[in-house]
Amino acid sequence: MQGRISPMLAPHRLHMSIRIKLLLAFLTQILLLGCVGVIISLQLSSAQNRVDEIKHNAIPSLSQLNDLSVNISRYRILQAMHMASTNEDTMVDVEKEMQQTEKKISAMLATYTSFIVGEVEQKDLNQIQRRWPLLVTQTQRSFLPYSRTYQYERALSAYRESQPNYDIIQNSISKLIAEKKVQGQASADQAQSATKVALSSLLLVLALGFITSIGVGLIITRLITNNLHRVMKAAAAVEQGDLDQHVPVQGKDEIGQLARSFNAMLNGLQQAQQERLTYQATLEQRVVERTRDLENTMGELKASLDARNELAATVRALSTPIIPVRRDALVMPLVGLLDTERSEMLITTLLNTVEQQHARAVIIDVTGVPLIDTATAQSLLQATAMLRLLGAQTVLVGLRPELAQTIVSLGVDLSSLHVQADLEAGINSLSTLLRRDRGSRAVKLSDTIPV
Numbered sequence: 001m002q003g004r005i006s007p008m009l010a011p012h013r014l015h016m017s018i019r020i021k022l023l024l025a026f027l028t029q030i031l032l033l034g035c036v037g038v039i040i041s042l043q044l045s046s047a048q049n050r051v052d053e054i055k056h057n058a059i060p061s062l063s064q065l066n067d068l069s070v071n072i073s074r075y076r077i078l079q080a081m082h083m084a085s086t087n088e089d090t091m092v093d094v095e096k097e098m099q100q101t102e103k104k105i106s107a108m109l110a111t112y113t114s115f116i117v118g119e120v121e122q123k124d125l126n127q128i129q130r131r132w133p134l135l136v137t138q139t140q141r142s143f144l145p146y147s148r149t150y151q152y153e154r155a156l157s158a159y160r161e162s163q164p165n166y167d168i169i170q171n172s173i174s175k176l177i178a179e180k181k182v183q184g185q186a187s188a189d190q191a192q193s194a195t196k197v198a199l200s201s202l203l204l205v206l207a208l209g210f211i212t213s214i215g216v217g218l219i220i221t222r223l224i225t226n227n228l229h230r231v232m233k234a235a236a237a238v239e240q241g242d243l244d245q246h247v248p249v250q251g252k253d254e255i256g257q258l259a260r261s262f263n264a265m266l267n268g269l270q271q272a273q274q275e276r277l278t279y280q281a282t283l284e285q286r287v288v289e290r291t292r293d294l295e296n297t298m299g300e301l302k303a304s305l306d307a308r309n310e311l312a313a314t315v316r317a318l319s320t321p322i323i324p325v326r327r328d329a330l331v332m333p334l335v336g337l338l339d340t341e342r343s344e345m346l347i348t349t350l351l352n353t354v355e356q357q358h359a360r361a362v363i364i365d366v367t368g369v370p371l372i373d374t375a376t377a378q379s380l381l382q383a384t385a386m387l388r389l390l391g392a393q394t395v396l397v398g399l400r401p402e403l404a405q406t407i408v409s410l411g412v413d414l415s416s417l418h419v420q421a422d423l424e425a426g427i428n429s430l431s432t433l434l435r436r437d438r439g440s441r442a443v444k445l446s447d448t449i450p451v
Contacts, residue, residue: 025216032209039201061115061180068108069173072132075101076166079139083147083155091148102136121179124172131165131172138162231262238266322353329361329430330354331423335368343379350383354392360434362387363426367398377412384417393418393433397426 075098082094109129116122142158234247246266247259323331332350354362364380366372384394395418399407407414418433420426 036205040198065177071105124175127172128169131169135162135165330359331363333365338376347383361393361430363395365398365423372403374410395426397423
């Protein structure tokens with residue numbers, strides 16, 4: 001039986017994930033903190049009760065006893081002031097103040113009953129309550145009548161006769177003050193003791209909680225890291241190139257799932273390695289076949305490129321046709337957009353044709369041009385200037401209204417060109433243009449011959 005795991009406990013341990021283990025550790029910490037909180041709350045509640053006792057009993061009672069002693073002393077001082085008064089108005093004021101003090105003292109004695117704790121305090125309070133009326137009676141019946149009639153000796157005698165009652169009252173008050181101080185000190189000691197107990201309990205429980213936390217943490221860490229070390233050991237062996245590894249799967253937690261995934265990865269690597277070895281065995285034959293296919297493809301691409309170049313040359317030639325309309329005049333119809341490359345090809349072809357055929361006039365038909373921008377206009381102006389250097393005149397035909405608007409809005413100056421509405425008008429204007437050009441040349445020639 002020893003060394004076996006209970007059938008009921010084993011599945012629970014195997015199915016326990018890392019999250020559940022950490023959650024159990026967290027709940028253990030919460031439970032410990034709750035125990036600490038309960039213990040500290042009880043101790044602090046006891047200390048608070050003692051503090052409340054001091055606040056609601058000892059301190060108010062001491063304050064009231066002090067006020068009572070002060071008022072009784074003041075009452076005796078008022079008696080002396082009455083006896084020392086020299087006029088009736090002053091005596092009346094003193095007597096009013098004595099009556100107010102009597103009421104105040106009587107009210108204090110009545111309310112102090114709620115602060116009495118124990119028979120000793122009750123005995124002292126009874127002593128004050130018996131002696132105070134006697135003191136008041138002696139004052140009203142003996143002292144005040146003699147003092148009002150300025151019988152100072154009898155008034156002083158009555159004052160001295162009431163002195164024992166005054167001393168007994170003050171003595172009883174002193175005893176009550178001493179007893180309340182003892183009670184307050186006892187409550188303060190108890191509160192301090194409860195606080196010390198709370199602090200001691202806190203330190204003890206924190207120490208136990210710390211030790212328990214370390215123990216639980218070590219147990220959970222051991223449960224987590226044992227399987228993880230196996231996976232790391234196998235991973236280190238795989239890193240060195242040893243794929244003949246297998247991690248034993250223990251448990252169904254995240255580490256167990258990692259071990260299964262690692263084993264599956266190893267199986268995939270072993271299969272990939274086997275496929276790589278097989279592929280390397282047939283690689284030379286594959287290279288020869290691929291080289292042959294590549295040579296065939298390169299030949300086809302070369303033939304296709306040659307055909308494409310021939311087609312491009314044909315298209316370029318067709319895109320800039322030059323048609324002779326007279327022995328000394330050519331027509332070049334333009335179709336489509338003129339980009340930079342096409343413009344350069346157009347100018348080159350046109351200049352070569354003019355030179356070969358000795359043309360003196362060129363009609364450029366832009367009817368098929370959808371758009372003339374600044375670059376297109378500049379190309380036409382450049383072609384006109386070059387043709388003029390070769391002795392040929394240029395006539396521009398086929399400008400539509402929208403093209404004319406575009407040229408004007410762009411600010412392009414085409415005044416150096418001879419512009420006609422259409423191709424027919426341009427052909428008809430050739431004779432006049434060439435005749436004018438011959439006359440202009442003749443005039444220039446005669447100007448250069450010396451007379």
